[in-house]
Amino acid sequence: MELPLLLSSTLTMCVIGLLVNPIAGLGGAVGLKGTDGQVGEARARGALPRASGRAMEALALLSGLPVCFISCSGAMGEEALRNAGVSRYEVAYRASSGLTSADDTVAACRIFLERNVDLVLFCGGDGTARDVYSVLGDATPMLGIPAGVKMYSAVFAVTPTAAARIVMSGCREGGHFLIRDAEVVDVDEEAYREGELKTHLFGIAKSPYVRGLIQSTKQVFESHDEERAKTDIAHFIREVMDGTPDILYILGPGSTTAAIAGELDLKKTLLGFDAVKGGALVASDLHEQAFLALLKEGTQARLVISIIGAQGALLGRGTQQVSPNVIRIIGIENIIVVATPQKLTETPVVFVDTGDPDLDTSFGTHISVISGYRIARRIKIGTGEIPSPNTG
Amino acid sequence: MHTKILLDEDQMPKAWYNILADLPTPLDPPLHPGTGKPLVPEDLSHIFPMELILQEMSPKRMIDIPSEVQDILRLWRPSPLYRAHRLEKHLKTPAHIYYKYEGVSPPGSHKPNTAVPQAYYNMKAGIERIATETGAGQWGSALAFATQLFGLECTVYMVRSSYSQKPYRKSMMQVWGAECIPSPSTRTKAGSSVLQKDPETPGSLGIAISEAVEDAATHSNTNYSLGSVLNHVCLHQTITGLESKEQLAMVDEYPDVVIGCLGGGSNFAGISFPFAGDKLKGTHRETDIIAVEPASCPKLTKGLYTYDYGDVAGLTPLLKMFTLGHDFVPPSIHAGGLRYHGASPIDSKLIHDGVMRAVSYHQSEVFDAAQTFARTEGIIIAPETSHAARAAIDEALRCKKSGEAKTILFNCSGHGHFDMSAYDAYYAHQLVDYEYPEKLIRESLARLPKIPGT
Numbered sequence: 001m002e003l004p005l006l007l008s009s010t011l012t013m014c015v016i017g018l019l020v021n022p023i024a025g026l027g028g029a030v031g032l033k034g035t036d037g038q039v040g041e042a043r044a045r046g047a048l049p050r051a052s053g054r055a056m057e058a059l060a061l062l063s064g065l066p067v068c069f070i071s072c073s074g075a076m077g078e079e080a081l082r083n084a085g086v087s088r089y090e091v092a093y094r095a096s097s098g099l100t101s102a103d104d105t106v107a108a109c110r111i112f113l114e115r116n117v118d119l120v121l122f123c124g125g126d127g128t129a130r131d132v133y134s135v136l137g138d139a140t141p142m143l144g145i146p147a148g149v150k151m152y153s154a155v156f157a158v159t160p161t162a163a164a165r166i167v168m169s170g171c172r173e174g175g176h177f178l179i180r181d182a183e184v185v186d187v188d189e190e191a192y193r194e195g196e197l198k199t200h201l202f203g204i205a206k207s208p209y210v211r212g213l214i215q216s217t218k219q220v221f222e223s224h225d226e227e228r229a230k231t232d233i234a235h236f237i238r239e240v241m242d243g244t245p246d247i248l249y250i251l252g253p254g255s256t257t258a259a260i261a262g263e264l265d266l267k268k269t270l271l272g273f274d275a276v277k278g279g280a281l282v283a284s285d286l287h288e289q290a291f292l293a294l295l296k297e298g299t300q301a302r303l304v305i306s307i308i309g310a311q312g313a314l315l316g317r318g319t320q321q322v323s324p325n326v327i328r329i330i331g332i333e334n335i336i337v338v339a340t341p342q343k344l345t346e347t348p349v350v351f352v353d354t355g356d357p358d359l360d361t362s363f364g365t366h367i368s369v370i371s372g373y374r375i376a377r378r379i380k381i382g383t384g385e386i387p388s389p390n391t392g
Numbered sequence: 393m394h395t396k397i398l399l400d401e402d403q404m405p406k407a408w409y410n411i412l413a414d415l416p417t418p419l420d421p422p423l424h425p426g427t428g429k430p431l432v433p434e435d436l437s438h439i440f441p442m443e444l445i446l447q448e449m450s451p452k453r454m455i456d457i458p459s460e461v462q463d464i465l466r467l468w469r470p471s472p473l474y475r476a477h478r479l480e481k482h483l484k485t486p487a488h489i490y491y492k493y494e495g496v497s498p499p500g501s502h503k504p505n506t507a508v509p510q511a512y513y514n515m516k517a518g519i520e521r522i523a524t525e526t527g528a529g530q531w532g533s534a535l536a537f538a539t540q541l542f543g544l545e546c547t548v549y550m551v552r553s554s555y556s557q558k559p560y561r562k563s564m565m566q567v568w569g570a571e572c573i574p575s576p577s578t579r580t581k582a583g584s585s586v587l588q589k590d591p592e593t594p595g596s597l598g599i600a601i602s603e604a605v606e607d608a609a610t611h612s613n614t615n616y617s618l619g620s621v622l623n624h625v626c627l628h629q630t631i632t633g634l635e636s637k638e639q640l641a642m643v644d645e646y647p648d649v650v651i652g653c654l655g656g657g658s659n660f661a662g663i664s665f666p667f668a669g670d671k672l673k674g675t676h677r678e679t680d681i682i683a684v685e686p687a688s689c690p691k692l693t694k695g696l697y698t699y700d701y702g703d704v705a706g707l708t709p710l711l712k713m714f715t716l717g718h719d720f721v722p723p724s725i726h727a728g729g730l731r732y733h734g735a736s737p738i739d740s741k742l743i744h745d746g747v748m749r750a751v752s753y754h755q756s757e758v759f760d761a762a763q764t765f766a767r768t769e770g771i772i773i774a775p776e777t778s779h780a781a782r783a784a785i786d787e788a789l790r791c792k793k794s795g796e797a798k799t800i801l802f803n804c805s806g807h808g809h810f811d812m813s814a815y816d817a818y819y820a821h822q823l824v825d826y827e828y829p830e831k832l833i834r835e836s837l838a839r840l841p842k843i844p845g846t
Contacts, residue, residue, distance in 0.1 A: 244835050374836070
């Protein structure tokens with residue numbers, strides 16, 4: 001499709017790697033709660049591929065933009081691009097067989113990385129997000145068009161249309177996307193099929209976003225990006241730690257807590273729990289037994305944690321190292337929750353699911369979340385089940 | 393039964409009430425920021441006219457309002473006292489709720505009660521220009537209004553976040569001939585240094601004060617003016633409480649509860665000091681006097697009572713007051729106003745000594761009250777004022793439970809016509825309930841100025 005002259009001459013071309021996981025979501029429609037290892041069963045139950053259609057929905061809105069797509073053959077991208085009326089694309093990866101797998105996702109993403117794309121736009125679910133992230137890490141931003149069975153990771157737009165809007169906004173800025181941290185969460189599909197949600201934090205990706213509706217009202221003045229907010233939080237917590245050198249601080253997973261360690265010039269494990277006392281790293285990547293050993297003999301400790309995933313999970317999801325026993329020893333009053341305003345805008349309600357309902361109840365109805373330098377927000381604690389992910 | 397209780401123009405008070413004369417123990421003196429010694433009048437003479445400095449320290453109980461000032465105040469004063477019949481009915485409370493409505497002034501708030509005399513005394517002292525700061529713009533627009541009545545120029549340093557959020561306050565200042573500059577600015581050393589460290593800063597009242605003080609101190613034809621906190625500002629505001637007392641007497645009432653919102657403390661001082669004076673003198677010992685502050689900036693309920701600067705740069709005298717620390721920058725997207733880190737030294741002392749007390753509210757609770765008030769009494773009030781309305785409603789609801797027919801008076805300090813974006817945010821469920829993590833901050837706080845012997 002030809003671009004209007006004005007547009008093409010004034011805007012820089014944005015390069016996007018596009019990947020569709022053709023089998024994403026196959027299991028969901030037929031009650032399989034996930035597609036890992038279940039493609040045959042899903043097809044036997046009559047599941048029809050839907051990922052390509054979801055991708056097309058987003059791509060149709062992008063067909064007039066100064067974007068060049070680098071994509072994959074057939075159902076892994078080309079089909080959706082063609083059906084959406086996009087003409088500016090290149091097929092850079094060809095799957096060896098019709099039945100694609102995680103290996104194909106990984107191979108395609110390696111090519112995207114080599115080609116230095118501005119963004120990887122993928123269409124799938126949590127499994128696809130995990131595979132894409134395993135290649136990109138935090139080197140290249142990624143954004144998911146939701147098409148899977150589960151989307152607990154924070155890299156997904158709410159709908160295909162929303163994904164298109166985010167891409168458009170970045171393209172208007174010549175490929176300069178507003179970037180935030182987004183957790184990639186790994187869900188244990190076998191447990192999920194048994195009705196149990198077991199997740200762990202797989203990694204923290206870079207993901208583009210558009211400022212939410214909150215920014216459209218005039219009373220809001222928020223030019224700060226998420227990095228700035230993290231620095232403010234980290235600066236405050238460091239001052240608190242400086243003022244309480246006898247307290248053992250346990251920093252949970254995530255980039256906000258990593259920023260706190262950064263303020264102290266300490267190297268933190270991004271996905272684990274590390275213990276800090278008097279400005280020095282005492283232990284890394286703690287598990288339950290190590291926690292209990294550290295906390296014995298009345299050590300005064302504080303747990304500094306952030307909110308994980310797209311559903312606002314505070315404890316439980318991705319933080320299984322912290323057992324109810326550990327939380328009881330530390331004391332709920334010694335839990336400091338930190339989260340950036342950007343994160344809180346997406347998760348106005350948080351959920352606590354320690355695995356011990358009595359303990360969950362004792363968190364009360366609201367929690368104070370440190371969201372900046374000497375600033376906290378009162379956030380509602382949701383009750384009952386952690387909500388299902390958005391499937392658009 | 394009256395709805396509006398009105399005074400004639402000739403019943404307007406001719407003198408302000410100076411509560412300093414009735415304090416059982418004297419106020420801790422303001423200290424020089426350089427020497428740490430108590431201030432002498434000359435220390436302030438490069439930024440304030442002598443008449444205001446003398447008022448700041450005066451032991452006289454009643455201080456005459458100059459007739460030129462009275463002439464201007466009569467443009468809207470005496471302001472009406474309303475009995476909130478419809479709100480009482482809605483709440484099904486036996487309490488009598490009265491509100492003193494200051495939104496009838498040309499700038500729409502209580503602020504011109506002090507802007508007019510301040511401009512007058514500066515004019516009399518031969519000053520040509522006044523520099524000031526403003527947060528949401530109420531004070532800036534009030535001073536713009538007042539200065540042009542006396543032919544003075546006016547420069548307003550407006551907190552940057554408000555400058556972009558409240559364009560119409562800026563327009564008002566322009567209509568009244570003032571220059572309005574977003575703060576921090578490069579016009580002053582204080583502003584430049586903040587911008588250099590943090591180009592993205594939303595600004596704060598503390599920073600804007602530093603700029604205005606520096607502007608005044610470095611220009612001989614220019615003085616500084618503050619819209620709250622200081623004793624003389626509280627003094628000028630007492631006209632609201634004095635009028636209210638007379639108006640209540642007209643319907644044989646005396647308040648059991650007096651309520652005002654508190655940012656720097658002058659509107660609260662204005663409504664409460666005449667009643668606090670009665671309490672101190674022993675004529676009405678039981679009056680419950682309540683200052684209402686936002687949970688996001690809770691200096692009275694969570695701050696320290698100590699000496700602190702009034703501004704970020706540490707240019708102002710040190711005042712003994714409730715403070716969150718002069719470097720506290722409140723959340724810029726808090727919609728409810730009242731964002732100053734400190735509080736009037738007199739209010740602080742009276743609260744500290746138990747003559748008055750303080751409560752805090754989250755902003756969503758405050759806007760709930762504003763909506764109730766607008767839907768019963770009709771007036772769309774300013775977010776700041778809504779804090780007082782919240783407390784008044786809660787007091788009335790307590791009366792409903794206890795069956796007491798208490799008389800509640802609150803200062804309805806201004807209308808909210810320029811704050812509709814905050815109401816929009818409320819209806820879009822976008823108001824954030826900020827909190828002040830007190831315990832952690834205390835642990836981290838080592839930045840208050842160290843004053844020997846305090």
